[in-house]
Amino acid sequence: MVSTTSSTTNNASTGSSIISALGTGSGIDTNKLADQLTEASKMAQAGRLTTKKTLLETQISDFGLLRSSLSKLETAAAALGSADTFNAKSLSIPDTKLLAMTKLDAKAAAGSYQLKVEQIAQSQSLSSGSFSSLTSPVGKGTLTLRLGEWNAGLTTFGVDSTKTGATITIDDTNNSLTGLRDAINKADIGVSASIVGDGGAYKLLLTANSGAKSEIEITATEDAGALGLASFNFNETTRNLTQQQEGLDSKIRVNGLLVSRESNQIKDVVEGLEFDLFEASLTETVSITIAEDKSIAEQTIRDFVTAYNTFKTEVEKLVGFDTELKDYGSLHRDPLAKNLMQGIRNVLSSSVPGLSDGFTSLSNLGIRTELDGSLKIIETEGNTGFRAAIDNNFDWVRDLFVPKTSSSVTNIDVTKFSAKSQPGNYEVVITQQPSKGMLTANDVALTFPIDTTGKDYQFKIKIDGAESALISLPDGKIYASGAELATELQSLINLDADIKAARATVSVSFSSNKLVFTSDAYGSSSKVEFSAIGADISDLGIALGAGTTGTNVGGTVNGEAAFGFGNVLLPALGSKAEGLSMTVQPGATSGTITFSRGFSGTMTSLVNDFLKTSGLIKERETSINKDIDKVEKDEEALDRRSDAYRARLMAQFQAMESIVRGLNSTGDFLDGILDRLPFTAKSG
Incomplete structure (x- = not known):
């Protein structure tokens, strides 16, 4: 009995102890506990997402810094691509009331000029x-x-x-x-x-x-x-x-040579020099001197070296180790940033494509790359170096930096190039000559001088498809020669409103007793035709009908058929020479054309691939923004999973609380059961 009573008492005590510990409920702050368990479950994954998002946002910011630094470098490189930078001139002129200089162009030829104003225009x-x-x-x-x-x-x-x-x-x-x-x-x-x-x-x-x-x-x-x-x-x-x-006309003597111009604004007497005339003087001579000004080009080159070194310092913090922050930049592992820096280093150290003589790289000019990657100008190095290059081989310096086109023959001229044109040498073969539409009239039936009095010298003419109104030679006019008649006809035709509206023009000449009408345009649309004539116009050899139609130039560039329009020849699309444009004059048969972008063009072309609106940096920024959007979606998904996890915990805690409340009720019942059971009731 004692044994049984003791065992029952111990069990009751244990149950009572549990119930006492639980009290009327669990005694636990289940909300706080659910938050802590949810946060513990979320913390590691949320930390990874936050770290990734921070890196991506830093990369976006740093690509902005890279873009800014790259833009400054492009500006410095572009200044080296201007021919005016290397053709700058200085002008020396005394005080005078006869004239005033208005423009000194870079193409002005260096030299001394003696100007004497003998007559001003009126x-x-x-x-x-x-x-x-x-x-x-x-x-x-x-x-x-x-x-x-x-x-x-x-x-x-x-x-x-x-x-x-x-x-x-x-x-x-x-x-x-x-x-x-x-x-x-x-x-x-x-x-x-x-x-x-x-x-x-x-x-x-x-x-x-x-x-x-x-x-x-x-x-x-x-x-x-x-x-x-x-x-x-x-x-x-x-x-x-x-x-x-x-x-x-105005009349000016230039170094003793008398020239005349229609205006007092003189723009083409000395190439690249423009000046206005105010007074004439038979006694005063104005001496001017035009000299090369190499200082602008020299400073522009130095500015580029400084700009690159600044660029390198700024960008290395983004792609390399930042000594100030004692950490690697956000673009340290970015392949695009690394390719950019490598591409720029290659341009700095390589020969400029398309150049085969003179200076072909920066090192020829005395600009060297140091061990740390920065540029340094070697001023003198024996008989070479930067100073000697500027002083003794300035033309080579210009050709190194400035885009250059050339032709081995004078009747094939390279006039344009595009971003798609690749530097190099190209063989051009002309297979069809360009020509203009032409009409040669019959022999003039009359002898000069020709009197138009009482004659029906009217006609309509088509130039390149544009038809004139009825044109008539003035009545009562006498033409002393065929040349005078040709000049009159040319003036009247080009004066016609319909011909002018079509921007067509014609040249009229007189040869072998015949009038010759030649369109000023080349190509298959170039044509001259008389569409209506007066009763007496045949006296001048003019009859109804068309002359010979012009032809488009035809040819090949490096063996590939090119496209010809008028006297302009364009290389085939997709070829290395695409984008080059050539003007071909009659008589051209073949030649070699050369194209170089120069250092400036090569550098700016590379940089523009990264900076342009649809460029590589923009594509990379778009990709990073998409990654940021994905991280934000992952964060939202994590929040949703965490909310679901917390909801499950709260449901479990609520179930536990229900059980605990049940246990509390049972505990209250058990607290007095021993006193009520037989043989265990307490004695009074």
Whole structure:
């Protein structure tokens, strides 16, 4: 009995102890415990995601820094690619009132020049008769204005076929002095019209551009019943306007050679030098000196070396070990950043493609790569080095840096290249000559001089497919020679509004008693044709019909068929020479063309592959941003799994709490059961 009672007591004590420990519930902060267990489960994976995201965001930031540093390097390299950098000139000129320098271009030839201004240019001006008001009618019809040169007596006018005149129409919409003024100005042919007051009356004043061959000829065609335009005639037959001032060319002696120009703005007497004339003097001579200025090129090269060394220092912190942070940069393992740095080092140390003589690499110029990868300029090294290169071989220095195209023959000229053009030498063979559309008329049936009085010398002509309106030689005009007749026809054709609108032009010459009409364009669309003729035009050998159509140039580049349009030859698409453009002159048969991007072009081309909008850095940034998006999605997924895990824990804890509450109830019941059982009740 004792034994049984003792055993029961021990069990009850143990149960009571458990129940006592649990109390009325578990006594545990299940919310806190669930948070701790969830955080412990999430911590390792969340840490990996955070580390990865931080690295990716740092890489995005560092690629921005790389882009900025690379852009500065590109700017410094691009400055080396400008021919003007290496062709810079300095100018020395004394004080003078005769002229003033306005531009010194890099292509100006170095040398000393003695300038003597003997005559300044002036413009011809013509004035009309008087009109009572600005709205006075002037008549209706057309005024044909042409430009050329009058003789001293104003009896003979020679048209300048290189200048385009105009035909002005006066009708009900502009039949007034102001309407005529505005119509002439709108034609924009180098003749300005203005109205000047004269004692209560008004006159039209016409002013040509300066120059002896910019003088004006005007021929009126009046509408019946609205006469008046004839008062503006100024031609060999009738001169109803008054010449106030004749046109003159400027005259300058350059080192003793007399040259003339139409304007006082001189742009082509000394190549690359422009100046304005103010006064003439038969006694004063202006001495100017143009000298090469190598200092700009030298400083630009030095600036590039400095820019590269700065670039290297900045980028090494991103791709190498940052001594300040005592850690590797975020791009340390990035293959794109490594390829960029290797590519730039290769350009710095390699020969420039397309160059075979002179300086072909930076080392020839005395620019060396140090052990730490930086660039250093070796000023002198025996008879070589940077100083000797600048002083003694400046042309080679320029060719090293500046893109260069050349041709072994003068009638094949390389005019353009593109980003797709690869440096090198290319053999060009011309298989078809370029030609212009041409029409050779029949023999002129008359002998010179030819008088147009009473003759129907009208025609329509098509130039490169553009048809003119009806053109007529002026009535009552005498042509002393075939050359004079050809010049007149060329002026009238190129003056036609429809021909001008199509941007077509023609050259007319006279040879072997025949007029020859030649389109100024090359190619298969180049053609000359007479589509309508007057009754007497056959006297001049002109008949209906077309001449010979032009041809496009044909040829090969390195054995591959090229595309020809007019006299322009383009290498085949996809070939190494793609993007090169050549102008081929008649007579060319073959030649070798050479193309080099120069150091500058090679460097900027490489850098641009990384920097451009669709470049390699942009692609890498896009890829990193996608990785960041993926990490953020992984973080969201981890949060969802963690929330689910916590929910499961809370459900389990709630189940436990339910069990504990049940156990507490059982414990309360067991606390008094021994006292109520037989043989175990306590005695009073």
